[in-house]
Each structure stands twice: as structure tokens, then as C-alpha cells.
Amino acid sequence: MLHDTTILGEIYQLNRAYLTMLHRNLQEDFAAAVDAFGLSEEIARALVKNTPEKLDRLARSSQLLLRFKFNDVQFLHALGEKIGPGVARQIETKETLSA
Structure with a gap:
């Protein structure tokens, strides 16, 4: 069970780092970030509007968010x-x- 907890913690850390980087890139150059990360504009607009607290909650998903x-x-x-x-x-x- 500890192994599962460790994996979930690592997924959270990766998701958090990815979402933070993605959010920063979208704010700096929206079009370039959409292209570089392979996002739809709809998803990108939704992500760029999120607060750090909401991004943190999203990062807690048990699924790896980056592709x-x-x-x-x-x-x-x-x-x-x-x-x-x-x-x-x-x-x-x-x-x-x-x-």
C-alpha cells in the first residue's frame, strides 16, 4: 500500500510541475504554448484561467496529465x-x- 501512496505522490509532483509550466507558458505566449503542448484552444483557455489552487486540485488526479x-x-x-x-x-x- 505504501508503494501506491508513493506512486500517487510522484504523479502529483509531475502533474503539478507540468501544469505550472503549462500555465506559465500559456500566459507568456498563448499561441506558441498551444502549438508546443498540442492543446486545443478550448482546453488552453480553460487552463490559463485557473488559479494556482485549482491547478493544484487538478494535479491531484491519479492519472498522469502530461503527454x-x-x-x-x-x-x-x-x-x-x-x-x-x-x-x-x-x-x-x-x-x-x-x-
Whole structure:
């Protein structure tokens, strides 16, 4: 049970950091943030209006709120090479196997 509590705490911390960063970016440059984070304008408008207290309540969701945008194979290859030698080859091998 402690493990579940720890995971929920970590999800909260990630959600809180993500929402704080998202909120700040939306306030600084709304259009660029909408594009960078892949949000609809409706969701972005709702988020930018929230107070820090409301963002904190939203962060307490048991679901991870951030999404990774790994839809670009070239990006994955470049990221893989930065992480470690051979990672891009592993990605390539898995793509070949699943094709």
C-alpha cells in the first residue's frame, strides 16, 4: 500500500510541475504554448484561467496529465543516440519486427 501512496505522490509532483509550466507558458505566449503542448484552444483557455489552487486540485488526479509527443521517428532516433549508443538501432529493430 505504501508503494501506491508513493506512486500517487510522484504523479502529483509531475502533474503539478507540468501544469505550472503549462500555465506559465500559456500566459507568456498563448499561441506558441498551444502549438508546443498540442492543446486545443478550448482546453488552453480553460487552463490559463485557473488559479494556482485549482491547478493544484487538478494535479491531484491519479492519472498522469502530461503527454509525450513521440510521433516522429527521426526525433526518437536523435533522442536515442543522445541517451546511449545503440538505442536508435534498438528502436529501428523493433520497428522492423512490428512491420
